[in-house]
Amino acid sequence: MTALATLAFGLGTLLNLAAAIVAMLFAAGGPRRLIDVCGGALAAGAGGYIVAQGARWAALEAFPLTTLADGLVAFIVISAAIAVPFLYRHRIAGLFCFVAPVLAVLSVVASGAALYGASSQAPGRLLTVPLALHAGTAFLAYALFFLATVMGAAYLLMASRLKRQAPKGRLLQRMPSLEQLDYALYRLLGLGTAAFLLAMAAGGIWVIAQRELLGPNWWLAPKVLLAWAAEIFFVALYGLRTFSGLRGPKLAGLVVGGFSSILLLYIVLSAAQLRTYQFWGGQV
Amino acid sequence: MSLLVAGLNHASCPLEVRERLAFPADSLAAAYQRLAATVPGAGAVILSTCNRVEIYLSLYDSGLAASAAQEKAVGFLADFHGVPADCFRDNLYVIEDDAVPGHLFRVASGLDSLVVGETQIHGQVHDAYLAARAADSVDKVLNGLFQRAFSVAKAVRTDTAIGEGKVSVSSVAVDLAVSIFGDLAARTVFVVGSGDMAGLTVRHLVEHGAQRITVANRDMARATRLAQPYGGEVIAFDALGDRLHEADIIVSSTAAPGFILDRSHFAAALRRRAHQPMFVIDIAVPRDINPDAATLDNVYLCDIDGLQKSAQANLEARRREFDRALEIVERKAANCREWLRRLSVEPAIAGMAKKLDAIREREVERTFAELPDLTDDEREAIRRMSDRLVRRILDRPIAHFKHEATREDPSALVHLARRLFGLDEAR
Numbered sequence: 001m002t003a004l005a006t007l008a009f010g011l012g013t014l015l016n017l018a019a020a021i022v023a024m025l026f027a028a029g030g031p032r033r034l035i036d037v038c039g040g041a042l043a044a045g046a047g048g049y050i051v052a053q054g055a056r057w058a059a060l061e062a063f064p065l066t067t068l069a070d071g072l073v074a075f076i077v078i079s080a081a082i083a084v085p086f087l088y089r090h091r092i093a094g095l096f097c098f099v100a101p102v103l104a105v106l107s108v109v110a111s112g113a114a115l116y117g118a119s120s121q122a123p124g125r126l127l128t129v130p131l132a133l134h135a136g137t138a139f140l141a142y143a144l145f146f147l148a149t150v151m152g153a154a155y156l157l158m159a160s161r162l163k164r165q166a167p168k169g170r171l172l173q174r175m176p177s178l179e180q181l182d183y184a185l186y187r188l189l190g191l192g193t194a195a196f197l198l199a200m201a202a203g204g205i206w207v208i209a210q211r212e213l214l215g216p217n218w219w220l221a222p223k224v225l226l227a228w229a230a231e232i233f234f235v236a237l238y239g240l241r242t243f244s245g246l247r248g249p250k251l252a253g254l255v256v257g258g259f260s261s262i263l264l265l266y267i268v269l270s271a272a273q274l275r276t277y278q279f280w281g282g283q284v
Numbered sequence: 285m286s287l288l289v290a291g292l293n294h295a296s297c298p299l300e301v302r303e304r305l306a307f308p309a310d311s312l313a314a315a316y317q318r319l320a321a322t323v324p325g326a327g328a329v330i331l332s333t334c335n336r337v338e339i340y341l342s343l344y345d346s347g348l349a350a351s352a353a354q355e356k357a358v359g360f361l362a363d364f365h366g367v368p369a370d371c372f373r374d375n376l377y378v379i380e381d382d383a384v385p386g387h388l389f390r391v392a393s394g395l396d397s398l399v400v401g402e403t404q405i406h407g408q409v410h411d412a413y414l415a416a417r418a419a420d421s422v423d424k425v426l427n428g429l430f431q432r433a434f435s436v437a438k439a440v441r442t443d444t445a446i447g448e449g450k451v452s453v454s455s456v457a458v459d460l461a462v463s464i465f466g467d468l469a470a471r472t473v474f475v476v477g478s479g480d481m482a483g484l485t486v487r488h489l490v491e492h493g494a495q496r497i498t499v500a501n502r503d504m505a506r507a508t509r510l511a512q513p514y515g516g517e518v519i520a521f522d523a524l525g526d527r528l529h530e531a532d533i534i535v536s537s538t539a540a541p542g543f544i545l546d547r548s549h550f551a552a553a554l555r556r557r558a559h560q561p562m563f564v565i566d567i568a569v570p571r572d573i574n575p576d577a578a579t580l581d582n583v584y585l586c587d588i589d590g591l592q593k594s595a596q597a598n599l600e601a602r603r604r605e606f607d608r609a610l611e612i613v614e615r616k617a618a619n620c621r622e623w624l625r626r627l628s629v630e631p632a633i634a635g636m637a638k639k640l641d642a643i644r645e646r647e648v649e650r651t652f653a654e655l656p657d658l659t660d661d662e663r664e665a666i667r668r669m670s671d672r673l674v675r676r677i678l679d680r681p682i683a684h685f686k687h688e689a690t691r692e693d694p695s696a697l698v699h700l701a702r703r704l705f706g707l708d709e710a711r
Contacts, residue, residue: 029605031443162460163578165590167597173448177466178561245558248582 005055012048020104046080072110092176134202144192151185152252291338297375307332316419327423386617401446449598474531477538529556546574
């Protein structure tokens with residue numbers, strides 16, 4: 001990494017950590033303005049990462065999106081870019097308490113991964129427009145599902161306290177209402193599902209354009225099967241919420257459980273080196 | 285310094301005395317007129333709420349001693365309300381000078397309220413200040429003091445959690461309804477039974493925006509009495525099961541000996557309302573709603589024990605925040621005291637400057653008389669030199685004066701300055 005990229009990357013990580021600390025102080029009953037500081041730090045952290053990746057792009061002459069660190073950074077930046085305006089627009093900024101700590105952990109992991117594998121970059125042949133669109137929309141979809149999961153987790157936490165008739169405590173005192181959370185979750189689920197569908201469509205175009213890279217049985221690759229399963233799952237949830245009144249704790253639980261399972265399966269596939277098309281004869 | 289508060293509050297005085305000494309909003313103009321005649325030249329603000337009656341007096345320009353002003357304030361309260369002073373003299377507290385900023389800041393921040401941390405008092409202090417301004421009764425000192433009080437109240441509200449969490453059963457119920465639905469404007473409230481607590485809870489819900497009220501009761505006359513003020517609908521008690529799906533919030537407070545609604549009723553209602561959440565407030569003892577209803581998703585049931593537990597927890601949380609809030613108040617009060625002390629030496633500083641300037645002017649004119657051949661330029665040079673001389677002489681004492689005034693009671697300093705420079709003779 002260049003000096004500028006390293007500096008901006010480090011700053012981005014520090015700002016994400018600061019956002020998490022501030023969010024926890026807010027959750028512990030700190031002044032209300034802390035949540036604005038947290039939102040600002042998340043936005044600034046994303047800015048730092050954008051500068052870092054921009055500097056790397058200029059140095060590598062290729063957009064850096066193939067290492068674990070690059071993937072995580074893209075996820076963090078897109079999540080922050082959606083979360084900050086979305087939470088403010090829906091007046092649910094208190095949910096930064098849930099978003100910021102997760103993004104901070106991911107930032108630390110990304111920093112660690114960047115330290116150990118900073119030099120790798122995408123092979124030139126993969127850098128096509130359909131692939132960029134496929135990867136970009138996939139990250140967007142995952143960021144939207146991640147935020148929907150955050151809404152779901154907050155919903156479950158709050159609903160469980162209300163069910164038990166337990167005092168709300170400081171954090172939940174500052175949380176949005178269950179209906180606001182349910183509505184935000186529903187919207188994010190819809191947007192995520194649409195983005196994921198777009199990602200799959202862009203992936204299809206990429207397959208047609210570079211079929212020789214992926215092999216004849218690309219559609220049997222575990223990550224493709226997982227993507228189909230995920231899309232069907234989320235479309236089903238969205239449809240059930242829209243048409244048959246699946247809402248409240250059940251919907252929240254399914255979103256949290258579903259997204260966590262998909263994430264876990266991706267991690268297992270990566271750890272087992274199965275997240276490629278080579279498994280079925282592809283070259284990548 | 286000459287700041288004074290004379291007042292009574294919920295801690296010092298029983299309600300029956302407080303209510304006789306309260307100032308209704310429409311009597312304030314007359315009260316300020318009478319007060320201006322009683323304590324001429326003093327700035328004044330009258331704060332009258334259901335829990336306190338206080339008169340804030342600034343005596344900087346009145347020339348009155350605090351003890352005399354106190355007697356006048358008592359006389360004013362007694363005369364204006366036609367209540368003998370002996371009826372409330374023992375209940376009256378008097379706060380003077382340095383203690384006034386801290387007292388006002390505690391009052392405006394809700395730290396001195398019956399329900400610690402309540403926020404209504406901030407608006408009441410603001411209204412009192414505006415009424416005093418309208419009566420042209422706010423001087424420079426009171427203006428600065430009250431502006432600071434508003435800023436302190438805001439800081440306490442934003443920097444601590446003292447105002448968070450409701451502390452009465454009915455307001456906790458409303459708070460929970462807001463936690464579930466957010467905006468209550470489009471929500472339908474069903475009231476089952478018509479106990480006092482149910483009425484109070486409905487009133488709170490309406491104050492928070494609930495607009496559609498439906499009352500179900502076996503006694504239709506009582507149901508009508510409860511529904512009427514809110515333009516609500518009255519339905520027969522037996523129709524409750526059929527209409528239950530319309531209710532977002534159910535407030536139940538009947539005298540029935542057993543459960544009147546159970547899981548099956550709510551399960552049916554949920555199906556008919558596409559599983560939108562229902563909040564059930566069961567404040568009846570014995571309970572009206574079978575607790576098994578709470579096992580349904582999207583049914584949130586709260587009984588009287590749950591509400592009381594939340595109210596108690598919130599009260600304890602407020603108490604824990606009290607010390608943090610008090611720290612903010614004390615810090616800001618110390619700053620305000622410095623400002624007041626600086627303010628109190630300003631007349632002496634102005635007097636010193638005026639006195640020396642008069643001496644300078646006299647001596648300059650005498651010099652000009654002794655040296656009639658001076659040109660205009662030379663006269664101007666002498667004038668400038670004498671002006672500089674006076675300013676240089678005064679610079680250090682004034683700086684010292686201001687500095688010392690922030691550290692201790694400046695009255696001794698002011699007295700010394702008056703004697704040294706003969707300021708009282710100049711008057």
